[in-house]
Amino acid sequence: MSDALVEIDDLKVHFPIKSGLLFDRTVGYVYAVDGVSLKIKRGETYGLVGESGCGKSTLGRGLLRLVEPTSGGITFDGTDVRALSGERMRLFRRRMQMVFQDPMSSLDPRQSVESLLIEGLKAHGLRTSMHEKLRSTLDSVGLPASALSKYPHEFSGGQRQRIGIARALVLDPELIVADEPVSALDVSIQAQVVNLLDDLQESLGLTYLVIAHDLAVIRHISDTIGVMYLGSLVEEATADQLYERPLHPYTKALLSAVPIPDPLVEDRRERILLAGDLPSPANPPSGCRFRTRCPWSQIRCAEERPELRVFDDSGQRVACHFAEQILSGELRPHEVRAELVRPAGDAAVDAELIPTQGDLPTP
């Protein structure tokens, strides 16, 4: 497969849960990412969608080795990323950059835009014609050159996100991992940033991994979409295919839960309401991770964990034993009783989790 820029093979990121005062004992693991395999083609946008706690951000960070994966393989343009060490990894990161959710907390408030942008160039020893580079990058994200001498607080939310994008772009990366790039922005500003990402991809031939919880946004910008639930991919398809024919019960529920700004549609919609909450990733259910909330679950679902398999010629992949039967209507949904889920267990769990951005917008 030469057209794949990134190949992730059975990637696992487990965080240890430690306990004890003097000597840390590992008492368990949080299975944040638990065996994900996917390919991102050159020049495409891969959208990763899922609810908070499903491991989508950890997967993005694991890909850039911002958190060290527990096991599995990452191949970037033929290079085994996990085999790179220290200095070589640092230099390699130039080719893959990240855009974060909240531009207010990911931009140092005491650095001017110029110093923010120049930091990356210096770190990678690109000192020739730096200022021209900065100007052209700012221009490509729609900011005037006068922005260089300003500080992050002087900009609005949308402009700050443009600075975040410029900081990633200035190194001419091939892959940009965008973790919730628009969810902290107001609705009218979201469209601007989404369009900007689109334009940049077209003019620079970038490859994106976009991580978001908003299905409508993901569908708009992605070519391929992967749906994550509790650390693993449950379904993967092209954007149109996924919305036309969702196969996995979780994808169905997720799609039906998104409110649509049209009363005529809303009044007639049938919702698949899921019972209860996401189970704890420290203590995932046996077999299929989704079975505790799945209205179609069967005995087999508790015993055997479904593999992500190719469903048919369309290339759609799904991790469900009964996808065919559910699609044909052979299997009918049944009622599910909500199980009570403890948020993150005890305090020890909280302490060991890496701090990641919250998934949802602050209005």
Added chain:
Amino acid sequence: MPLLDVRDLSVVFQRKGTRPVRAVDGVSFTVEPGQTVGLVGESGCGKSVTSLAIMGLLPRRGNKVTGEVRFDETDLLKLRPQDLRDWRGRDIGMIFQDPLSSLNPVIPLGLQVAEVLERHQGRTRKAALKQARDLLDAVGIPDPDRRLDEFPHQLSGGMRQRALIAIALACKPRLLIADEPTTALDVTIQAQILTLLKELVDDSGTALVMITHDLGVVAGLCDTVNVLYAGKVVERAYRHQLFAEPRHPYTHGLLQSVPRLDVDRGERLHQIRGSVSDNIPWSEGCAFAPRCDRVIDDCIGETVPLEPTFRGGALRCTNPVPQEVPA
């Protein structure tokens, strides 16, 4: 007769040494008994401040609240704080955005629900706790007997929001104000909570004021929608009217700029230029004018009035989006 009649409500934030900020600028709307009214807008449009002003929850210092908030013919703004307390929780319930910060972390859940019943209905602790159990059950919290003794941190976000709804509805209020009740929740949990709210409101005949930035939430829930921009109502209409034929360029632009799941993917999203901070003051014309695609000379100069349209709707625009002529 409307249950809630907000007339010309204004909130000005004043602090020494800074220019006063008009957060809410002459907002008027009514809520009929049993009706669901939406207040929609982006951050900084004054939607949350409106709800806090109605409930008398804004700090007295540094805020000037003017206008009238008539609830059942009583002007809530004129009541003394101790008298207003009798209304809050009994006649008007409120749900906030973040359930973790609106629940007390060191008091068991049961007591927090029971407290409302003890205060307003004079129940004994024992009777109130019994009723609290039923309330938790009614909002769909599993195993309510055990939940009574638990603390908010032991529950998930969705369950906390359910507990908050139980508290707000404990005394069967006639009006419920929900300020972004689902913004902090995931979509599948949001669907659960919205369905629950809809059922409870339909069953009890409680009127609901829904404050949100999410047009999709409004489309499924509200009878009438008020769109706010920079502290003023810019458009009001029945929901079918508003979504089918938005007249204000701001409403129109908002609806165009959100990607939708049910239509084919377009090439580009419509975008509203600039940002919320690019406003001009209302006294110098239409605040939205600097960002508006349909701006004409008349937009700048003096305040654009809110003109009534039909069926109780209203519009504040000199050059509205033309209506399609029915075929």
